[in-house]
Amino acid sequence: MAVSLVRLRALFAIFAIACLLLAGRLAYWQTIGRGELLGQATDQTRSDLVLAAQRGVVRDRSGAILATTVELRSLYAIPRRIADRGAAAAALAPILGQSAEAIRAALDSGAEWLYLRRRLPEDVARRIAALRIEGLGFENEPKRLYPNGALGAHVLGFVNDDGQGQYGVEGRYDPILRGVDGRLVVERDPANRELAIGLRIATDPRRGQDLVLTLDLAVQTAVERELAAAIARERATSGSAIVLDPRDGAILALASWPPYDPARVATADAEALRDRAVSWAYEPGSTMKAITIAAALDKRVVTPQTTYDDKGFAIIGGRRLGNALGRAYGPTTVTQILERSANAGAVFVASRLGADDLYAYLRAFGFGERTGVDVAAEASGSLRPLAEWYPVDLGTVAFGQGLSVTPLQLAAAYAAIANGGTLYRPYVVASRRDADGEHRTAPAPVRRVISSDTAATVRRMLVSTVDNGIANGAALKGYSVAGKTGTAQIPSEDGRYVDDAYISSFAGFVPAEDPRMVVVIVLERPQSKLLGTVTAMDAFRGIAIDALRYARVPPDRP
Amino acid sequence: MRSFVSVSVAIGAAFALVLLYLSLATAVSAAGYEAQRLAAERAELRRQNALLEIESARLASPARIETAAAALGLRRAAKVTVVPAEAFAAVR
Numbered sequence: 001m002a003v004s005l006v007r008l009r010a011l012f013a014i015f016a017i018a019c020l021l022l023a024g025r026l027a028y029w030q031t032i033g034r035g036e037l038l039g040q041a042t043d044q045t046r047s048d049l050v051l052a053a054q055r056g057v058v059r060d061r062s063g064a065i066l067a068t069t070v071e072l073r074s075l076y077a078i079p080r081r082i083a084d085r086g087a088a089a090a091a092l093a094p095i096l097g098q099s100a101e102a103i104r105a106a107l108d109s110g111a112e113w114l115y116l117r118r119r120l121p122e123d124v125a126r127r128i129a130a131l132r133i134e135g136l137g138f139e140n141e142p143k144r145l146y147p148n149g150a151l152g153a154h155v156l157g158f159v160n161d162d163g164q165g166q167y168g169v170e171g172r173y174d175p176i177l178r179g180v181d182g183r184l185v186v187e188r189d190p191a192n193r194e195l196a197i198g199l200r201i202a203t204d205p206r207r208g209q210d211l212v213l214t215l216d217l218a219v220q221t222a223v224e225r226e227l228a229a230a231i232a233r234e235r236a237t238s239g240s241a242i243v244l245d246p247r248d249g250a251i252l253a254l255a256s257w258p259p260y261d262p263a264r265v266a267t268a269d270a271e272a273l274r275d276r277a278v279s280w281a282y283e284p285g286s287t288m289k290a291i292t293i294a295a296a297l298d299k300r301v302v303t304p305q306t307t308y309d310d311k312g313f314a315i316i317g318g319r320r321l322g323n324a325l326g327r328a329y330g331p332t333t334v335t336q337i338l339e340r341s342a343n344a345g346a347v348f349v350a351s352r353l354g355a356d357d358l359y360a361y362l363r364a365f366g367f368g369e370r371t372g373v374d375v376a377a378e379a380s381g382s383l384r385p386l387a388e389w390y391p392v393d394l395g396t397v398a399f400g401q402g403l404s405v406t407p408l409q410l411a412a413a414y415a416a417i418a419n420g421g422t423l424y425r426p427y428v429v430a431s432r433r434d435a436d437g438e439h440r441t442a443p444a445p446v447r448r449v450i451s452s453d454t455a456a457t458v459r460r461m462l463v464s465t466v467d468n469g470i471a472n473g474a475a476l477k478g479y480s481v482a483g484k485t486g487t488a489q490i491p492s493e494d495g496r497y498v499d500d501a502y503i504s505s506f507a508g509f510v511p512a513e514d515p516r517m518v519v520v521i522v523l524e525r526p527q528s529k530l531l532g533t534v535t536a537m538d539a540f541r542g543i544a545i546d547a548l549r550y551a552r553v554p555p556d557r558p
Numbered sequence: 559m560r561s562f563v564s565v566s567v568a569i570g571a572a573f574a575l576v577l578l579y580l581s582l583a584t585a586v587s588a589a590g591y592e593a594q595r596l597a598a599e600r601a602e603l604r605r606q607n608a609l610l611e612i613e614s615a616r617l618a619s620p621a622r623i624e625t626a627a628a629a630l631g632l633r634r635a636a637k638v639t640v641v642p643a644e645a646f647a648a649v650r
Contacts, residue, residue, distance in 0.1 A: 065615040070608040122609050140605070147615035194594050195587070221620040554640050 045187045046199065052142060053179030056208035058156060058169060060217045061430060065147055067156055067170070067262075071140040073125040074118040079107045082135035092116070095127050119143045144170075150261045152220050154275040155213070155254050155375060155428055158262035167273060169211065169428060171376035176432065179208035210433040214250035219243055222546035223253040227521070230539040231257050234504075234526035240277035240407045241539065243547060244518040246415035246509060248443035249424030251373070252517060252547070254278070254408075278373060281381040281404035282522065285488030286341045287507045288400030290462060291413055292350055293334060295361030298454040301352040304335045304461055314347035317391025321347055321399075324487070324530070335461045338484060339469025343399045350398030358394060359386045364449045365413040366423055367405055372444075373426045381405040400488060407505075411520040413449075414507045417462070418482070418515035421455040422448050463512045473537035474508055476544055478555030482515075483508020483540070485533040490525070501525050504532025510544050511556045519543055 029037055058067040075096075082088050089103035096103070096117055106114060119141055120128070129138065144159040157168025165174030182205030187198030194200075227241045236257075243253040256276040260268035274280060296302045312328030313320050323329070323343050329336070337345030350358055362368065368383030382404040384393075396402040408426055416423040425444040432439050450458075462482035465471045474483045486505040489497035505522040509515040521539045526532030616622065 064618065065611060068608065068612060070612060071605045145612050147612050148619045148621065151619065151621055193591055195590065218620050221624065224621070225624070549638055554642070 045189075045195075047184075047186060047188055049184045049186075051182035051184050051203075051205045052163075053181050053205040054207040055142070055144065055159070055163075055179065056177040056210045056432075058177075058211045058213060060152075060213055060215045060220075062217065063212070064217050066152060066213065066215070066217075067144060067146050069142050069144050069159075072119040072122070072143045073138040074141045075116045075120060075125070075128060076113060076137050076139055077107060077116050078113050078135050078137070079109075079111065080135075082107065082133065088133050088136070091131050091133065092128065095124060144262075146262045148217065149263070150259045151217070151224060152215060152254075153260055153262045154256040154277070155215055155251070156262060157376060158265050160265070167377060168275065168375050169213065172374055173211060173429065173432075176434075177208040177211065180206040182206070206435075211429050212431045212433070213428050214245070214252060214430045215254070215428060216252045216550075218550045219543075219547045220253040220255070222543050222550075224255045224259075226539040226542040227255045227257055228259075229542070230521065230523055230535045234523055234528060234532055234535050236523040236526045236532070238271075238276055238280075238524040240275075240280070240520075240522050241543065242277050242407055242411045242518075242520045243543060244411045244415050244426060244520075246418035246424075246515045246518050249412065249415065249426045250430065250443070251426050251428045253543075254428075275375065275377070276522070276524075277407045277520075278375055279377045279379050279406075281379050281406050282503050282524070283401050283403065283488040283491065284405045284410055284505065285400040285486035285503070286343075286346075287410060287414075287484050287486035287505055288403075288405075289338060289341065289346045289398070290417065290458060290484050290507075291362065291365055292346055292353070292358065292398045293338065293461065294417060294450050294454060294458045295358060296334075296349045296353045297457055298361070298450040299353055299357055302334050302349055304333065304457060306334050306352075307331050308345065308348045310342055310344050312344065314344040314351075314395060316347055316351065316395035317393075319392040319395070321392070321395050335464055336469075338461050338465045341470045341485065346399040347395040350394050355386060355389055355394045358397065359383075359389070361449070362397070362403070364423070364447060365416060366409055366446065367403060367413070371406075371408055371412050371426050372446075373408060374429050378408075379406050381409055400486060407520050407522045410505075410507055411518050414509060414520065415518045416449045417455050417458050418509040418518055419455070420452040421450040422446075459512055459515075462508070466508070466512075471506070471508070471537065473534050474506060474540050476510065476541060476548075478557055479510050479544070479548060479553075480512035480556055481508055481510045481544070482512035483537075485537065487530055487533055500529065502529055502532060504530075504536050506533060506536040506540050508540055510548065511553065513556050516551060516553050517544070517547055519547075 055069040057065060060066055079085060085107045086104060089100045089107060092103050093100040103116065106116060125138060128136070146156065155168050157166055157170035159165050159170055163178065165171045165177060170177065183203045185199065185201040187195045189195055223241045223243055227239055231239050239257040241255045242251065244251055254277050258269065258272040260272040310329035310332040312326050313322040321343055324341065329340055329342055332340065332342060332345055334349060337349065362383055367381060370378045370380045393402050412423060412426050423446045425446055427441055429441055431441060459482050462484060463480055466474050466481045466483050471483050471485050474481050484507055486507065488503045490501050490503060492498045503522060503524050504526050505520065507520045509518040519540050521536040523532050523536055526535060528535065
């Protein structure tokens with residue numbers, strides 16, 4: 001009996017100690033270890049999600065969608081939940097366009113969870129969903145889509161895999177297009193459903209602003225078609241085309257060659273990403289003669305009838321600068337300098353004007369500095385400071401050598417002549433829309449460059465260049481056209497010019513009496529060499545006819 | 559006896575209150591799940607709508623229409639006749 005009492009006491013002591021240990025442990029978890037336990041419990045029930053902001057939609061001036069973001073379904077797999085991986089792979093293969101072996105290998109890779117294909121087209125996702133295979137699932141992921149394919153790609157730019165806008169409007173307006181992400185903290189049940197009576201902390205995402213561009217899809221289509229045809233015909237290495245509204249600087253269309261598809265940027269050639277209308281500069285050649293003559297007329301050092309004797313060349317700074325093919329024209333008026341594209345005549349006009357004034361006018365027309373257009377990566381071109389000019393530069397710059405311009409700068413300068421003398425900042429975003437409503441972009445006149453009388457005179461001279469001169473290939477039935485061709489040599493790395501390679505261009509506007517659009521076409525290294533301007537003028541006509549019909553501009557000639 | 563009744567009523571009331579609370583909590587949870595389901599449905603419909611808008615934009619693309627027209631053998635009009643409105647105004 002005594003033994004039993006001892007045993008009982010021992011048992012009691014053990015229980016007492018166990019109770020004390022348990023109580024101590026309980027006290028620990030309720031006090032010191034409480035935070036850790038609470039954290040573990042919270043992690044099991046609470047989710048903290050970033051709510052991605054919807055990127056803004058980009059539309060053309062008529063409201064057609066150019067770029068938008070949609071949620072596409074990505075297919076994932078949890079291999080251990082798939083009963084028959086071989087059968088699943090065989091069923092998926094024809095739908096995904098992938099071999100069953102490759103899919104099976106992915107499923108057998110040992111991964112707990114893996115993507116089989118991301119951002120599927122909706123019809124493919126539906127077909128897979130209809131298979132109802134246990135262990136396969138979908139997760140929505142945002143994707144930037146461009147319903148017009150490569151059309152307008154250089155203006156639009158693209159969005160990379162990290163969701164950052166690159167190049168074009170996507171790059172330039174990325175901060176306002178992307179919006180602000182939100183946050184959602186909620187408690188969830190074991191089925192991962194939000195608990196209505198649980199914790200809920202939500203900060204709504206603020207969607208990105210929508211943009212309406214000045215671009216016109218119909219005009220853009222015509223521009224890309226004509227540029228592609230000109231490039232193909234000339235087997236040119238690259239090219240660009242711009243259509244600008246001279247009344248306010250709005251860019252109606254802008255195309256660059258080689259093209260790229262914004263949906264397949266990863267496989268695009270790096271050179272194709274460059275917008276050659278905005279981010280590339282070249283020596284413009286004879287299209288600059290109109291600018292030189294506009295400056296001289298505005299400075300009143302010549303008139304359209306001022307005459308000089310053209311010997312086929314001019315000597316300036318001890319250098320002999322000749323006309324194309326060395327042709328001598330004899331007595332030639334300033335108007336005929338444009339009609340014949342006489343280099344010697346441009347040197348004559350520049351000599352009357354002087355280097356100081358020529359330089360000042362070139363700067364006023366916007367050469368040598370960025371136009372300020374609202375797309376990413378604009379080039380400034382090159383116009384050396386006057387202090388660095390050699391005497392011969394006065395002559396060469398007069399006909400477009402020794403300086404470089406972007407096609408957009410040239411279009412803006414011609415727009416100034418077309419609209420009566422005011423240089424406008426070109427722009428592509430007509431308005432942006434946010435929660436407060438629509439914010440329109442006001443046209444931005446930069447400065448008056450030449451008087452309205454001078455502009456009218458140059459317009460008439462450029463019309464004569466098309467009607468009677470070298471740019472006759474740009475003439476349109478029913479419309480007055482003003483314009484000038486340009487054939488420029490290509491500088492090489494050793495400071496000389498590349499033999500037998502040219503850049504052909506045409507800059508013009510229509511209807512010349514009341515200009516509605518300025519068009520600039522540039523073709524690099526056309527195979528027909530000096531005749532590349534003929535193709536450029538053909539492209540101009542193709543664009544102008546379509547754009548005038550589309551805009552319902554009535555003919556101004558019988 | 560009186561105290562027994564009072565205690566019974568108190569227990570009954572407490573039970574009813576608990577039942578009421580539980581039914582309300584259940585109803586709120588059910589409504590929460592329903593709201594979540596409807597929100598997911600709304601999101602899916604919006605997604606489908608966005609996809610349809612994209613498809614509509616793709617079909618309306620002038621480049622696609624131009625290609626389709628060419629495939630049908632349609633050609634661009636060589637000339638568009640413009641009739642000046644002044645001529646009609648003069649007649650009327």
